[in-house]
Amino acid sequence: MIFLAPLQGYTEYFFRNAYARHFGGIDLAIAPFVSLVKGKKVKLNHIKDLWPENNRHMKIIPQVMGREPELFITMAKALEDLGYDSINWNLGCPIRQIARKKRGSGLLPWPDEIDQILSEVIPQINIRFSIKTRIGYESVKEAGPLMEVYNRYPLEYLVIHPRIGTQMYEGEVQMDVFEQCLTVSKNPVVYSGDIWNKDIYRDLCSRFPGLKHWMMGRGLFSDLFLPEKITGVFDEKNMNERFWAFQYDLLEAIQERMRREVNVLNKTKELWTKWAGMFKEKDGILAMIYPVKSLSEMRKVLGEVEHNFCLKP
Ligand SMILES: Cc1cc2nc3c(=O)[nH]c(=O)nc-3n(C[C@H](O)[C@H](O)[C@H](O)COP(=O)(O)O)c2cc1C
CATH class of the missing domain: 1.10.1200 (Non-ribosomal Peptide Synthetase Peptidyl Carrier Protein; Chain A)
Structure with missing residues (x-):
């Protein structure tokens, strides 16, 4: 499957719908994150990007950012009420102000806390659960303990962007670490990172022949036809x-x-x-x-x- 990556500020519903009306190749999008909010009810205006009427053209999985189990459960219920049957947890965002609060990739150095949150949230929600992660925040040494935790839960997907948080979006993707994660993962893995063209995609496919799920972010924005090109449906005509x-x-x-x-x-x-x-x-x-x-x-x-x-x- 080909996923559209969540890119806050870029892949909101206005883009997703227009894109889906004119281009092929994308099967499913993870929407940019919405933050967990205090209170017993989620205000509908806070999740406008996720309203079903705003998402008639591309199938999406909503993504949330935060770490308070009770707020997580409230949000999952609100999304279920909107008709969603799946939710994604953002453990990848590298922005310092967010990471400093132990959110996004800032939580990755604390696998026990992640375990605790998952053990409270997953049994109490009725919808499928997936995670989007990096391979650590400060060091790739965090990847092993994280994979142990992820493997304790039945995730719909484990999306891995093989950089550490402090790399932001720069420097090399660390493919050897990705390979180790893929080898040990008991959950279906989605690869995310630096698929800029068809050749890179082809090389990745030959290195990981068993990998079935790929996510496209910045590469798609640099060539809007890229998902069509990699899935073989691209036609130069028109x-x-x-x-x-x-x-x-x-x-x-x-x-x-x-x-x-x-x-x-x-x-x-x-x-x-x-x-x-x-x-x-x-x-x-x-x-x-x-x-x-x-x-x-x-x-x-x-x-x-x-x-x-x-x-x-
Ligand atoms: C501007 C920008 C916004 C992003 N917003 C999100 C987000 O809301 N949630 C998330 O999980 N990842 C987010 N990401 C990470 C991407 O989903 C993706 O994992 C990353 O860009 C690497 O993939 P790419 O090289 O295909 O873009 C963002 C990345 C960028 C550059």
């Missing part, structure tokens, strides 16, 4: 038309979600920095898009890009 139909659809979806013009423009510019490399003329295109000051101008500039440039084959 790729420009499809790319542009997606762009205009997405712009409308962002407008609907954000309303304030300056926010829509900033989000559009930010997204274009990710996929402008799909064109040979990347720098020129960004130089056209960055100075844009209104939505009508943005539409005009995108129209000029569309008529003057073609995607790299």
Whole structure:
């Protein structure tokens, strides 16, 4: 299976829906995390990204961040009420302000606490449970004890991003450690990290022939056709038309979600920095898009890009 990675700020419902309407190759997305919140009830506005009516086009698993079992259980029940049958726990986020509070990857040096939380939460929820983890926070030595804990529970998936927390998203993915985790895991593993192109994917498949689940994040944003390319459904014919139909659809979806013009423009510019490399003329295109000051101008500039440039084959 091919998963869309959760990328906070990028893969919210406006993107997921527009993407699913124009591109193939993705089977399932893990949504960007929602934080656990105090109280006996979860306010619906807090989980707007997860409302079923906002998720008609792509199947998702909601993800939560936090470590209070009673809040976890309340959130799981709220999600169950919305119709979800599966939840994912974020043990990977490396952002320092979050990790400092022993959340995300900041909890990884405490496998006993993770064990305690899992032993309280899993028996009390009615939906399937999965984890997205790194291979440690400060050291890969944390990976062994973590795998022992994960193996005590029947997880739907164990998504592994083979970096430690302090690496953030830089430096090498540590494939030997990933291999050790994969070898000992009793749960179905999903690989996440640095699949930038088809060749990298092919190499990973030949190194791990038994691995069935792959997650695409930044690679997908640098080439929107990548999931189609790796699953073999890509067709070069009409790729420009499809790319542009997606762009205009997405712009409308962002407008609907954000309303304030300056926010829509900033989000559009930010997204274009990710996929402008799909064109040979990347720098020129960004130089056209960055100075844009209104939505009508943005539409005009995108129209000029569309008529003057073609995607790299
Ligand atoms: C901007 C950004 C936001 C992210 N947000 C989340 C998140 O909300 N939850 C999560 O589990 N991982 C998050 N990640 C990690 C990705 O899901 C993924 O594991 C990581 O980027 C490595 O995969 P990639 O190289 O395919 O992007 C985020 C990564 C980035 C770069």
